Structures are given as structure tokens and as C-alpha cells.
Amino acid sequence: xxxxxxxxxxxxxxxxxxxxxxxxxxGITKAQLKANSELCKKAFETxxxxxxxxxxxxxxxxxxxxxVVADILETAKAVRKSCKxxxxxxxxxxxxxxxxxxxxxxxxxxxxxxxxxxxxxKFYVEDNVDPxxxxxxxxxxxPEKTIFNVITKSxxxxxxxxQYLIIWDMLKQKFGERAKDHVIAxxxxxxxxxIKIAKKEGLKTFYIPDSVGGRFSELCPVGLLPxxxxxxxxxxxxxxxxxxxxxxxxxxxxxxxAMAFAxxxxxxxxxxxxxxxxxxxxxxxxxxADWYCQLWAESLGKAxxxxxxxxxxxxxxxxxxxxTDQHSQVQLYTEGPFDKVVTFxxxxxxxxxxTIPDGCEEFPNVNFxxxxxxxxxxxxxxxxxxxxxxxxxxxxxxxxxxxVNEFTLGEFMxxxxxxxxxxxxxxxxxxxxxxxxxxxxxxxxxxxxxVGYEEKRKELESAPxxxxxxxx
Amino acid sequence: xxxxxxxxxxxxxxxxxxxxxxxxxxGITKAQLKANSELCKKAFETxxxxxxxxxxxxxxxxxxxxxVVADILETAKAVRKSCKxxxxxxxxxxxxxxxxxxxxxxxxxxxxxxxxxxxxxKFYVEDNVDPxxxxxxxxxxxPEKTIFNVITKSxxxxxxxxQYLIIWDMLKQKFGERAKDHVIAxxxxxxxxxIKIAKKEGLKTFYIPDSVGGRFSELCPVGLLPxxxxxxxxxxxxxxxxxxxxxxxxxxxxxxxAMAFAxxxxxxxxxxxxxxxxxxxxxxxxxxADWYCQLWAESLGKAxxxxxxxxxxxxxxxxxxxxTDQHSQVQLYTEGPFDKVVTFxxxxxxxxxxTIPDGCEEFPNVNFxxxxxxxxxxxxxxxxxxxxxxxxxxxxxxxxxxxVNEFTLGEFMxxxxxxxxxxxxxxxxxxxxxxxxxxxxxxxxxxxxxVGYEEKRKELESAPxxxxxxxx
Numbered sequence: 001x002x003x004x005x006x007x008x009x010x011x012x013x014x015x016x017x018x019x020x021x022x023x024x025x026x027g028i029t030k031a032q033l034k035a036n037s038e039l040c041k042k043a044f045e046t047x048x049x050x051x052x053x054x055x056x057x058x059x060x061x062x063x064x065x066x067x068v069v070a071d072i073l074e075t076a077k078a079v080r081k082s083c084k085x086x087x088x089x090x091x092x093x094x095x096x097x098x099x100x101x102x103x104x105x106x107x108x109x110x111x112x113x114x115x116x117x118x119x120x121x122k123f124y125v126e127d128n129v130d131p132x133x134x135x136x137x138x139x140x141x142x143p144e145k146t147i148f149n150v151i152t153k154s155x156x157x158x159x160x161x162x163q164y165l166i167i168w169d170m171l172k173q174k175f176g177e178r179a180k181d182h183v184i185a186x187x188x189x190x191x192x193x194x195i196k197i198a199k200k201e202g203l204k205t206f207y208i209p210d211s212v213g214g215r216f217s218e219l220c221p222v223g224l225l226p227x228x229x230x231x232x233x234x235x236x237x238x239x240x241x242x243x244x245x246x247x248x249x250x251x252x253x254x255x256x257x258a259m260a261f262a263x264x265x266x267x268x269x270x271x272x273x274x275x276x277x278x279x280x281x282x283x284x285x286x287x288x289a290d291w292y293c294q295l296w297a298e299s300l301g302k303a304x305x306x307x308x309x310x311x312x313x314x315x316x317x318x319x320x321x322x323x324t325d326q327h328s329q330v331q332l333y334t335e336g337p338f339d340k341v342v343t344f345x346x347x348x349x350x351x352x353x354x355t356i357p358d359g360c361e362e363f364p365n366v367n368f369x370x371x372x373x374x375x376x377x378x379x380x381x382x383x384x385x386x387x388x389x390x391x392x393x394x395x396x397x398x399x400x401x402x403x404v405n406e407f408t409l410g411e412f413m414x415x416x417x418x419x420x421x422x423x424x425x426x427x428x429x430x431x432x433x434x435x436x437x438x439x440x441x442x443x444x445x446x447x448x449x450x451v452g453y454e455e456k457r458k459e460l461e462s463a464p465x466x467x468x469x470x471x472x
Numbered sequence: 473x474x475x476x477x478x479x480x481x482x483x484x485x486x487x488x489x490x491x492x493x494x495x496x497x498x499g500i501t502k503a504q505l506k507a508n509s510e511l512c513k514k515a516f517e518t519x520x521x522x523x524x525x526x527x528x529x530x531x532x533x534x535x536x537x538x539x540v541v542a543d544i545l546e547t548a549k550a551v552r553k554s555c556k557x558x559x560x561x562x563x564x565x566x567x568x569x570x571x572x573x574x575x576x577x578x579x580x581x582x583x584x585x586x587x588x589x590x591x592x593x594k595f596y597v598e599d600n601v602d603p604x605x606x607x608x609x610x611x612x613x614x615p616e617k618t619i620f621n622v623i624t625k626s627x628x629x630x631x632x633x634x635q636y637l638i639i640w641d642m643l644k645q646k647f648g649e650r651a652k653d654h655v656i657a658x659x660x661x662x663x664x665x666x667i668k669i670a671k672k673e674g675l676k677t678f679y680i681p682d683s684v685g686g687r688f689s690e691l692c693p694v695g696l697l698p699x700x701x702x703x704x705x706x707x708x709x710x711x712x713x714x715x716x717x718x719x720x721x722x723x724x725x726x727x728x729x730a731m732a733f734a735x736x737x738x739x740x741x742x743x744x745x746x747x748x749x750x751x752x753x754x755x756x757x758x759x760x761a762d763w764y765c766q767l768w769a770e771s772l773g774k775a776x777x778x779x780x781x782x783x784x785x786x787x788x789x790x791x792x793x794x795x796t797d798q799h800s801q802v803q804l805y806t807e808g809p810f811d812k813v814v815t816f817x818x819x820x821x822x823x824x825x826x827t828i829p830d831g832c833e834e835f836p837n838v839n840f841x842x843x844x845x846x847x848x849x850x851x852x853x854x855x856x857x858x859x860x861x862x863x864x865x866x867x868x869x870x871x872x873x874x875x876v877n878e879f880t881l882g883e884f885m886x887x888x889x890x891x892x893x894x895x896x897x898x899x900x901x902x903x904x905x906x907x908x909x910x911x912x913x914x915x916x917x918x919x920x921x922x923v924g925y926e927e928k929r930k931e932l933e934s935a936p937x938x939x940x941x942x943x944x
Contacts, residue, residue, distance in 0.1 A: 013938070091799045129853075161841060324564075354606045472484055
């Protein structure tokens with residue numbers, strides 16, 4: 001049965017952000033929202049004007065990739081035929097999107113399925129340089145049946161390039177000239193090392209537009225290729241993104257869910273809510289929270305505004321999982337400091353149902369569960385947690401997905417990208433840079449003796465020696 | 473080679489919490505610490521006095537389980553022989569410890585290993601009631617080769633008992649009288665439903681002391697049985713706990729690492745650091761951060777002090793992973809609000825080494841990595857991140873583990889349990905209750921029509937209806 005787009009429309013419910021529901025002391029008022037409608041309008045207009053320009057290439061990804069998608073689908077088909085293991089080498093934005101979409105749309109124990117049931121390659125994303133992790137990977141793959149997708153736009157990401165060096169050396173030793181058949185590069189078309197390496201070695205290559213930053217890259221080949229290799233309908237993902245984009249084509253927060261999300265978080269942050277919890281009630285969406293954490297943290301955690309004045313803004317995003325973390329974090333959420341906004345993600349329809357059968361008739365404290373479904377239980381617990389938080393005057397809101405599929409994920413991710421763009425404008429910061437990671441990168445280069453970092457090395461060597469008094 | 477305990481001693485380095493290193497504006501001063509030595513002493517003494525009493529049964533677990541351990545080891549041996557899948561049914565404290573220890577001490581792709589290499593049952597922890605998750609589990613296990621360990625102290629945890637009902641029904645249908653051979657119960661000896669059910673059905677049972685709460689239960693049969701089934705040396709875990717316990721037998725924060733951790737976080741919280749990031753630089757310790765998140769959040773997130781006055785305290789714990797989250801969260805940590813303490817976990821020696829081979833000779837920006845090991849890279853990046861945070865006046869400290877093994881994990885967990893007990897006393901709160909989760913539980917019961925919750929149901933029904941104005 002073909003579903004209509006409007007039946008798959010996500011909904012954003014922010015009743016429990018408002019003073020009528022969560023109380024005057026913590027809640028946001030209608031008057032406040034109205035007073036900020038000009039701010040919303042300005043943010044909206046700036047984002048609109050900059051679409052496709054500078055680092056806002058991401059906004060056009062739902063529309064300008066027909067050719068790319070065709071190429072990806074062709075490659076994916078061949079990969080699915082030829083390999084048993086598909087390994088992404090990437091970190092940050094090159095890993096979080098692929099992981100999140102994989103978890104959302106494939107079997108929850110995908111790699112554990114027998115080949116026949118899995119119907120596609122086993123999937124690994126190597127987003128760390130822990131030596132134990134690399135050794136563990138070699139224990140479970142067969143190189144002759146493996147394709148590695150090395151993803152880095154700049155080609156200078158130390159972690160990914162280290163992995164590439166290790167993998168390439170292994171492939172060369174094993175397969176000689178045929179090594180290149182085991183690697184696909186996803187990188188910048190114009191600049192950086194990886195594109196040069198790819199050309200030299202003759203690797204199949206997909207391109208990351210220079211105007212698309214890592215954390216906004218899931219809907220370009222970074223995310224689309226792994227998804228397609230897994231048999232995920234990437235056209236539908238892009239359609240979902242385009243659908244929500246159209247829905248968000250006005251500044252009015254009562255009609256534009258991305259704007260509503262942005263202005264509410266903005267006001268909440270200014271009222272001391274420096275923590276943003278993302279809490280999906282679905283195992284499939286667990287890593288969507290991780291994806292959100294990068295988007296929100298790296299885009300908004302900034303020390304300086306565009307005009308040069310100090311900012312020091314940015315909520316700390318926290319990933320949580322319903323109902324699991326009710327037994328870990330909800331005590332803090334209901335009773336701790338008034339410093340959070342909790343965003344629930346609810347799913348209207350799960351892709352399966354389990355009934356709790358009769359049993360334990362002598363134990364009414366257990367037996368009351370019988371006859372209900374797990375579907376009812378997880379949804380009831382979400383509503384109960386929402387109720388408990390609201391009663392304790394804790395700000396919360398809910399993003400509803402009619403179901404988890406390619407279309408709704410496209411909506412979800414694009415909506416949050418838009419929201420990030422809006423709130424970045426409200427804060428007056430550069431949403432797309434990440435100057436704060438340079439210091440650590442440079443210190444690493446210096447310690448590794450990279451040419452050009454001699455000054456930094458001197459600086460490090462002259463740092464005050466640690467005191468033994470402060471070690472125990 | 474037998475290692476000496478002192479060679480496995482963990483170290484706590486808090487140089488970068490101090491004003492000498494992180495700057496006067498944010499840092500903690502020696503004078504502050506001295507001024508609070510009486511507070512430390514009082515917290516220490518109260519914790520000492522209460523050892524083994526009330527809900528402080530956890531403090532004696534390293535010493536009073538000889539009999540229990542013997543029983544566990546015998547059972548584990550039989551389980552390892554008879555089953556191919558070992559499934560924990562539990563949530564919160566009944567899941568986080570087992571997951572964390574599994575991840576820390578077993579192969580990072582354990583379930584993906586061939587039977588011969590794995591040498592023990594596949595391991596699943598089912599800590600949610602998502603129907604898709606339950607259906608996914610059924611796709612990958614063979615019930616006739618599976619043992620389920622159902623863990624709930626009270627026997628009234630809705631999630632775990634729902635899972636039990638589903639599993640028991642399935643087992644009964646398949647195996648009739650032999651169903652009981654597939655279930656091990658871990659629960660209270662005296663009270664609750666599960667012990668009654670276990671007796672009625674004749675289940676093998678292990679006991680959770682009534683004086684041990686969920687989040688402090690990893691070192692009792694809750695954690696020890698799954699660990700032993702996985703072939704982990706549980707005696708060594710308990711020895712590590714006892715070792716650090718002895719090290720912490722004085723109130724002086726310069727000698728007691730748990731006290732140092734507690735007083736520093738306490739002072740930091742009072743200076744506006746309401747976020748506590750736990751960032752291990754090892755994939756093996758990834759879920760130790762989750763375990764810590766429950767311990768810290770649920771113990772310290774409290775609205776009321778023991779004397780009845782308002783508290784509203786508790787840092788929000790955040791799990792992060794080095795180096796992975798350098799590409800996701802560190803931008804925020806270095807440039808966002810001054811609202812965090814970052815706790816790094818460093819590992820002196822990884823259990824394997826990978827050298828980055830020669831290659832990319834034409835590309836000096838890549839080639840500088842060659843000849844180094846991943847071990848050097850991950851450790852250098854940790855130190856570089858520490859340097860960058862410190863330079864930007866961001867409070868951070870580091871727990872060093874000489875290596876990841878049973879002994880050091882025992883130390884690590886017990887140290888943080890002690891630190892939690894100390895800081896709870898400093899806040900003046902009840903560290904061991906969780907009143908904030910009751911409201912949500914009761915609302916769930918009411919919505920499920922459980923007898924005795926009619927009043928709550930009425931309350932829910934009379935809650936203000938949501939406004940459509942606040943949905944888009």
C-alpha cells in the first residue's frame with residue numbers, strides 16, 4: 001500500500017514547554033513567543049537567503065542529487081552482490097549519520113542474522129582509533145569479501161587517514177593491484193589529500209560538496225552510499241527531507257516545527273536550561289540521538305558571535321533512551337536542578353507487536369500486565385514520564401514520527417538541521433565552523449612531530465609541569 | 473606473570489581542576505579545598521559509620537560473598553557448557569553493570585566471533601520493552617540453547633516482568649516441564665513477586681541483598697553471574713574493589729581518590745558546573761560511562777535534603793567517548809558555557825598494538841602519521857584534548873587505569889561508588905532513594921488499570937487537555 005506523504009508527516013508538540021502546562025515559574029509564555037516573532041522572522045529570512053551558499057549546501061541536498069543518487073544506487077547494487085562486509089572508515093559526521101540510519105532502518109541484530117535473512121553485507125563503522133577496536137575488526141571480517149568506504153572531506157582527518165593507511169597496506173599485501181577494488185573514497189572533489197590519493201590509486205570515488213559540513217552531511221554521499229548498500233531507499237529519505245522543507249517555508253512558529261523547536265530551545269537556554277535531552281522511545285532511534293548530539297553541540301557551542309562579541313552559548317545535548325533510561329536518568333530529570341529541556345521522540349506505530357501473554361495468575365502485581373502489548377507498555381510509559389515531568393514543572397516537548405521509515409527519518413533529520421540553522425542565527429553565531437577543535441588537533445600534530453608545528457611543540461613543552469600534590 | 477596489586481592501582485589526577493592550572497576564574501583553589509576538609513571528614517565518617525547498614529550493603533560486597541561466589545562459579549561453569557546464548561532480562565541497575573563489564577573485558581565484536589574463538593555463549597542484555605527489540609531477539613537466538621537470567625530485586629519492575637511473562641510462555645509451550653532449566657532468577661531472598669514465582673516454578677535463584685540498591689549492585693550476583701558466565705574472573709573484580717576500598721580508608725582528599733573526586737565535583741557544582749562529562753579513551757570502557765551516568769544521576773538528582781529542606785541538586789552526567797566524540801562534543805566543551813567538568817579515563821596500556829605502516833609518501837600531511845602506533849595516537853589525542861580544555865579554562869580531571877582488567881574495573885567501580893556516597897553526604901541528601909521515578913511508575917499503573925490506582929487514574933483524566941495551538 002502506498003502511503004500518502006501527509007500521513008507520514010511528523011508533528012512537534014510543545015504544550016509542555018508552555019507556562020499553561022508546566023507552570024509559570026519555569027514555562028515559556030505565549031507573550032514571550034509573540035515578543036520574539038521578529039527574531040524568528042529574521043532568523044528565517046537569513047537562513048532562506050543563504051540557502052545553498054557558503055556552508056549551507058546542505059539545504060539543497062534534497063533537490064540536486066539525481067545524478068549522484070543514480071551513481072550511488074548502481075554502485076550499491078554491485079557492492080551488495082560482491083561483498084559480505086561493508087566497513088565505513090570515518091569519524092564524527094562521517095560516522096554518526098550512517099550509524100543512526102542503519103540502526104533506525106535495519107534489523108536490531110542485523111549483523112547477527114544468518115546471511116539469508118540479512119540479505120546484505122554485514123556492516124561496521126570504525127569511528128575510533130583504539131588499537132583494540134582495529135584488532136577486533138580484523139578478527140571478524142574476511143578481507144577478500146570486504147569493501148571499505150573511507151570518508152573524509154578534507155582528507156586530513158588523522159583518525160580516518162591512519163585507518164586508511166593500515167587498511168591499504170593490508171589490502172596491498174594481500175591483493176596487490178586489486179587492492180583498489182576494495183576501497184571506495186568519499187571526499188571533496190577539489191581539495192585535500194584523499195582525492196589525490198584516490199586518483200593516484202584509481203579508487204571509485206563519491207564527492208562531498210565543499211559547501212556541506214560533516215555534521216550536515218548525512219543526506220549527501222557520506223550517508224547515502226552506506227544506506228544504499230544496506231538496501232535502504234535513499235530516494236525516500238530525500239523525499240522526506242524535501243517534504244518537511246516545504247512545510248517549514250514560513251517563519252511562523254505555529255506552522256513551522258523547526259522554527260518552533262528553535263525558538264523554544266533558544267528561550268529555554270536563556271532561562272537557564274543549558275541541557276537538552278533527546279530521548280527517543282524506540283531502540284531503532286537510539287543513535288539518532290547521537291547524531292543530534294553532534295549537530296547541536298558542534299553547531300551551537302561557540303565562544304564568539306559573528307560580530308566578535310563573546311557568546312559562550314550552546315546547550316549540552318544528552319542522549320537518553322526510553323524506557324531504558326527511566327531507570328537511570330529520570331530521577332534526575334524530575335528532581336534535580338531546573339536546567340533541562342527533555343525532547344521525547346514518540347513513534348505512533350512500531351513495526352511489529354508483542355502481546356504479554358497470560359501468566360502469574362496468583363500475583364496480581366504482575367498479572368495486571370497480561371493481555372496488554374509491549375507496544376502499549378512503551379507508549380504508556382512515555383506518556384507517564386511526560387506527565388511526571390510536567391507535574392514537576394520540567395520543560396519537555398515531543399517529536400512524533402508516524403512510523404520509523406526512510407521518509408520520516410528524512411523529515412526528522414532535515415527538520416533538526418533547519419532548527420539548528422535558525423537557532424544559530426538567533427544566537428548570532430557561526431553555525432558552521434568549529435574553531436574549538438583546532439587547538440587539540442594542532443597539539444596532536446605538534447606531539448607527533450608534524451612539520452610546521454614546531455612553535456606549538458615549544459608551547460606544549462613550556463606548559464607548567466603538573467603537581468604531584470594533585471594526584472592520588 | 474602475576475601482577476602486583478600496587479602496579480594495578482588506579483590514579484586520580486586533578487591538576488586541571490585547580491586554579492594554578494585552569495585559571496583563577498574557573499579553577500578551584502587549594503584554600504577552598506582546605507576550607508572544606510571538615511566537610512570531607514564528616515562525609516567520610518558518616519559513610520564509615522553506615523557501612524553495611526541500611527542501603528549501604530554494597531560496601532561489604534568485596535568481603536562477604538565467598539559462598540555466593542562459589543555458587544556462581546559452579547552455575548556459570550554449567551551454563552557455559554550447556555548453552556549457546558545467555559540473555560539478561562533486566563533494566564537500569566540490572567543491565568548497565570553487566571553491559572559495562574562485558575564490553576570492558578570481552579572481545580569488542582564478541583557476538584560476531586565464530587563459536588570456537590568466542591569460547592562462551594553469545595550475550596544479550598534486553599533492557600527495553602520496545603516490541604521491535606523483542607522480535608529481533610527471537611530472530612537470533614535458539615530457545616533450546618538459551619538461558620535467560622531474569623534480574624529484578626523487587627519482582628515488580630514492569631519492564632522485566634513483562635519480558636519474563638513473554639519468555640516463560642514461550643518456554644512453557646516449547647519445553648513444558650523443562651522450561652525451568654532455561655531460567656535463572658536473581659532477586660530478593662525475602663520479598664517481592666519474583667522470589668515467589670521462582671520457588672513455585674523451581675527456578676535456580678541467586679539473591680540480591682535487600683541492603684543493595686540497583687545502581688550499586690554490579691558486585692553482587694546481579695553483575696557477577698553474567699560476568700562469570702562470560703568467563704570473567706569475578707574474584708579478581710572483588711579483589712580490585714577491596715584494594716581501592718583500603719586505599720580510601722582516610723578522609724584526606726590528597727590520599728583518598730574517591731574523596732578527591734567527590735569534593736571537587738561538589739565544589740564545581742556549587743560554582744555552576746552542573747554537567748559532568750565522563751569520557752573514556754577506550755572503546756572497552758564506553759559503557760562504563762553509562763554505568764556511571766546512572767550511579768551519579770539517580771543517586772544525586774534529588775529535590776529534598778534529608779532534613780526536609782529543598783535541594784534540587786545533581787550534575788547531569790554525560791557519556792562521551794574519546795577520540796570519537798572529539799569530532800562531536802569537544803567544540804562545545806572548549807567554547808560553550810563554563811558549565812562542565814570533564815572526567816577523562818585514560819588507559820596506560822592497551823591490550824594490543826597496531827602500527828600505522830608506511831604509505832602516502834607524496835603526502836606529508838598524511839605521511840607524518842606513519843611509523844607511529846594507534847596506541848600513541850589515541851593517547852596523544854587525549855593529552856592534546858586535555859591541553860586544549862585546560863588552555864580554555866575548562867575544568868577537567870583524569871582517572872588513569874594501568875590497564876583494563878578485572879582488578880582495575882573493580883577499583884574503578886568501587887571508587888566511584890564511594891565518591892557517590894561521599895558527595896551525597898556533602899549535599900545532605902539521601903543517596904539511595906529514587907522518589908522521582910514513582911510518579912511515572914504510578915501513572916503507568918493507573919493507565920494500565922492496575923487495581924489500587926483508581927485515584928491516580930482520576931487525576932490523570934482530569935489533567936488539562938492539550939492545546940492544538942502548541943502542536944505543529
